Amino acid sequence: MRALALNYVSPLTHAGLADLAVLALLEEVRLTPKPGLVDLRGSGVHRDLTLRLMEHSAESLRTTFDLLAQEAARHQWVNQFLREELARLGRLGEHVMLQETGGVNTHRGAIWALGLLIGGLCVRQAPATVPDLLNNAGALARMDDRFHVAGQSSNGAQARIRYGVGGAREQAARNFPQIMDGLEQLYRSRKAGMSEQAARVDALLAIAARLDDTCVVHRSGLEGLEWMQQQAQKVLTVGGYGTRAGQTCYDTLEAGMQQRNASPGGAADLLGACLFIDSLITRGVIAWKS
Numbered sequence: 001m002r003a004l005a006l007n008y009v010s011p012l013t014h015a016g017l018a019d020l021a022v023l024a025l026l027e028e029v030r031l032t033p034k035p036g037l038v039d040l041r042g043s044g045v046h047r048d049l050t051l052r053l054m055e056h057s058a059e060s061l062r063t064t065f066d067l068l069a070q071e072a073a074r075h076q077w078v079n080q081f082l083r084e085e086l087a088r089l090g091r092l093g094e095h096v097m098l099q100e101t102g103g104v105n106t107h108r109g110a111i112w113a114l115g116l117l118i119g120g121l122c123v124r125q126a127p128a129t130v131p132d133l134l135n136n137a138g139a140l141a142r143m144d145d146r147f148h149v150a151g152q153s154s155n156g157a158q159a160r161i162r163y164g165v166g167g168a169r170e171q172a173a174r175n176f177p178q179i180m181d182g183l184e185q186l187y188r189s190r191k192a193g194m195s196e197q198a199a200r201v202d203a204l205l206a207i208a209a210r211l212d213d214t215c216v217v218h219r220s221g222l223e224g225l226e227w228m229q230q231q232a233q234k235v236l237t238v239g240g241y242g243t244r245a246g247q248t249c250y251d252t253l254e255a256g257m258q259q260r261n262a263s264p265g266g267a268a269d270l271l272g273a274c275l276f277i278d279s280l281i282t283r284g285v286i287a288w289k290s
């Protein structure tokens with residue numbers, strides 16, 4: 001099996017890369033606490049999701065991530081043909097996910113984000129830094145997929161039509177700016193001496209503070225989105241989840257999400273993407289910045 005060209009330190013096979021993607025999703029769902037989301041304490045506001053279901057779903061995506069990596073490695077650069085092949089494999093992955101979960105959407109946004117990142121990473125002319133990787137993923141997202149059937153029925157589509165928010169496609173087309181926010185916050189909080197758990201909660205909140213999260217919009221409208229963004233920012237402004245003041249603000253955020261029956265599922269997906277990229281940096285597959 002071919003190792004990624006960039007990685008001189010510890011060669012990473014496509015299967016190894018798929019393992020890292022699955023691990024990132026497992027670490028995301030197990031991170032506790034998260035407002036309204038599934039975590040080690042329970043299902044948050046979700047009636048159709050459990051920790052076990054999320055873990056099973058993550059494991060079931062290993063083959064999809066491996067296939068996405070293998071496909072990208074056949075191409076020198078990101079291009080239209082690769083875009084359409086990734087889309088085909090991504091749709092297949094969604095199909096596997098729905099079969100494994102009995103029709104529950106556990107990881108649609110994660111397949112999208114991680115699929116584009118794996119595609120952008122594994123082309124032969126491999127990106128050297130995180131901004132290069134996000135550029136590649138964004139370039140893929142901006143390419144037309146001739147086989148995409150634009151539906152109007154998904155929660156994201158309804159949120160876009162009704163409220164004019166961007167959602168998952170726009171986030172990707174803009175080179176995932178909130179992945180950058182999440183990573184920057186993760187490193188800032190680690191540098192400030194916070195525990196790994198607190199640094200990851202802070203990263204999630206930094207993403208949620210700016211993301212047009214259609215999961216939140218769908219369940220609680222623009223009022224819910226704006227309220228959540230403000231409260232997430234407040235936790236960070238007072239020092240982050242690792243401080244006493246931050247935990248107090250976090251409790252307010254969590255109670256408000258519970259009351260609104262909403263959760264930042266899109267931000268959770270992007271936290272998974274941040275943890276994936278962080279694991280690539282740790283293994284020397286890619287540099288943080290040039």
Ligand SMILES: CC(C)(COP(=O)(O)OP(=O)(O)OC[C@H]1O[C@@H](n2cnc3c(N)ncnc32)[C@H](O)[C@@H]1O)[C@@H](O)C(=O)NCCC(=O)NCCS
Pocket residue numbers: 086087088089090091105107108109110111112114115116145154155156157166167168169171172211212213214215265266267269270
């Ligand atoms: C773009 C996708 C996610 C569909 O989005 P849409 O908004 O229509 O659907 P839906 O509301 O069901 O799901 C959106 C998912 O994205 C996440 N999300 C919500 N808001 C955001 C946001 N602003 N940014 C990132 N993710 C978000 C949510 O957690 C949710 O799981 C995707 O399923 C798709 O169209 N895939 C086609 C296959 C493809 O091209 N794949 C490429 C690489 S695998």
Ligand SMILES: Nc1ncnc2c1ncn2[C@@H]1O[C@H](COP(=O)(O)OP(=O)(O)OP(=O)(O)O)[C@@H](O)[C@H]1O
Pocket residue numbers: 028029036037038039046049054105106107108109110155215216218219263264265266268269
């Ligand atoms: N830890 C997590 N807990 C809950 N959702 C998560 C978590 N991690 C990621 N997500 C994302 O959030 C989405 C679930 O959010 P939500 O239930 O609002 O979406 P939905 O199933 O499309 O909509 P609804 O249940 O409102 O009809 C998942 O598809 C997944 O992409």
